[in-house]
Amino acid sequence: MEESEFALSAGGEAWNSFDHYIQRVLILLFTFKANTDAVQGLRALAPQDVSDHSENAESLKGPDEALQYSMCIVAAWGAFEAYVEDVCKGAMALDPSILDNKQIKNLSIKVSDFFASASVKLDIVFRAIKASIDTRDISERYRRILTYVDLDVELSDPYDQRFIDSYKVRNVWAHSAGRADAKFVKEAASLGFEIGDEVQLTAEGTVDYIASLYVYAALTYNRLRTKVGLPGIRMESDEFIERLKPKTVSTVVEVMNLIRSFGKDSTINDEGSEPDTSLTASDDLPESQAPLSEEAPPVQTTSPDSAAAPEL
Structure with missing residues (x-):
């Protein structure tokens, strides 16, 4: 399958939508961070008698960081759940023989449903797959769902634990307004x-x-690409995480530098080799990305070992 053809498939569109949305969520997150840093700077610069005045103190109180960041986690989880559904349907559309799998045949699906239109049939099958999963373990739940369409992957630490923790944090904010309950x-x-x-x-x-x-999404996407004979996207974990860290973000320009740097990590491997779907935190870092232009200084980081973001 050609790259252009795959990009228009349900699986390709699932990734493109997810990737684009997550980048927008990160822009929002970095904007929150920039606003928080700006308010803290104003508070530090304000004369003591001004910052102590009730009205001024309230204006310098700053944003609710925990709430803002929780919104980003809730949004990211919504996008991930949608991606998994769409990529599973995409895998079945690309390889209809999956529907002949014994596991799927054993699901609670009416025989007549297999004769429905393609989109309706895939929707019914996916809902049946989700209904068949009875574990509360979020990591195991997604592993089982993806196994039905042969997209299951191994998510290694530290990603696996962060994946689990992010789900718990998302739930406590969505269901308990961020207050820790006994559960x-x-x-x-x-x-x-x-x-x-x-x-x-x-x-x-x-x-x-x-x-x-x-x-997690990138690994499943690589698995799907491999199945249709395409190379996977290149993901080097250490640099990926480092480039996403909001270091000294204080302007919209710096926010965009980080986002564009992040997008550079999702380039297609042009070496033509089969992608390795495993991902560990010890992968070698790639060479620095080329700057986008020479008109603005690059984002400054707090560590000399951090991956430099390209210039805007």
């Missing part, structure tokens, strides 16, 4: 919250959570 404290004990605590989030931690979803 959350028990199931997410490693996060260190007590009952009644507001589950605090940082920009860096939120990026880690979103990155785990992105990496």
Whole structure:
């Protein structure tokens, strides 16, 4: 299958939509971070008598960081769930023989449903797949769903644990307004919250959570590309995470630098070799990306070892 043809397939469109949406979520996250840094800077510069005045103090209070970052996690999870559904349907559309799989034949699907239109049939089959999964383990749940369409992959640490934690954080914010309840404290004990605590989030931690979803999706996408004879997208984990970290983001220009740098990591491997769908944090880093232009200084990072973002 040609690249252009695959891009227009349901599987290709599933990835393109997910990739684009996650980049927009990250723009929003970095904007939140920039606003927070700006307010903290104003607070530090304000004279003591001004910053202590009730009205001025309220104006310098700053945004609700935890709420803002939780919105990004909730949005990213919604996109991931939609991606999994769409890529599974895409896999079945590209390889109809999947529908003859014994596992799928054993699902609770009416025989007449297999004679429905293609889109309706795939929707029915996917809903039956989801209904057949009875585990509460989120990692195992998605592994089983993807196994039905031969897109199951191994998500290694630290991504696997961050994937699990991000789901718990998403739920506590979506269902309990961010307040840790007994269930959350028990199931997410490693996060260190007590009952009644507001589950605090940082920009860096939120990026880690979103990155785990992105990496999981990228691995399944690579698996699908391999099945149709195409090379996979190149994902080097250390640089991927480092480039997403909001370091000293303080302007929209710097936000866009980071996002464009992030997009560069999702380039197609032009070497023609079969992609390795495993991903570990010890992968070699690629050479620095070429700058986008020479008109603005590059984003400054707090560590000399961090991957430099391209210039805007």
